[in-house]
Amino acid sequence: MSDAYVFAKGNTAEISLPAGAQVAVKAKTNSSNVQKVQLTSKDGVVDLAFSGTGEGNAPIGQSTVTGPAVLTAAFEFAAADGDFKPSKLNSGGPYTIGAYNLAVVVAENGDDADYNDTVLEFSWHTPK
Template sequence: MSDAYTFTKGNQAEITLPAGVQITVKAKTNSALLQSVKLTSKDGQLDQQFTGTGEHNTVIGQTTITDVSQLVATFEYGESDGALKPSSLNSGGPYEIGAYNLMVIVAENGDDSDYNDTILEFSWYTPK
């Protein structure tokens, strides 16, 4: 859907999602360092945080949202001293595969450059 997009700047992503559609949000990690994603809606309706560690696309959070079209996602990671630091971001999509849609934001904490330390996925089906 052309009305969905993301704009990344620093460690924040401004996300616009299609209206009137149920959207699945899933956060995954591929890092031994603590990863954190905070999702907030511009209207204050949504305020959620996913945190965790793990390799091999470990799911650190999942939710379903409806009727929230403007979000901000803030990505951080924890150093060994416990301090949270900003991640670097990239994004892709939305990708349309038949009626299925996928938009992805990926974060890098600087220990390599594979941009998979945190993965935030938004998926939905195009209404018929």
């Protein structure tokens, strides 16, 4: 869908969701460090916070958002000293497979380079 996009810079991502879509938002972690994601919209309608630790794509939160919406997602992790530091991001999508759409933002906290410490997924179906 042309009105959907993901743009990552620094430790924040801007996500545009398509009009009329019910978008599933899922946050997962693959880290022993505490990971935090704060999702907000400029109008204040969306204000979600997910945090937690765990390996193997451990769920740390999920919700549903109705488009159109432009969201900002800020990613942080707890360093060894307990202070929260900004994560590094990569993003992909939206990918369209039939009527299914997926956009992903992944975060790295610097202990390796696998970009899976936090995984934030947005998925929706395009009406036929």
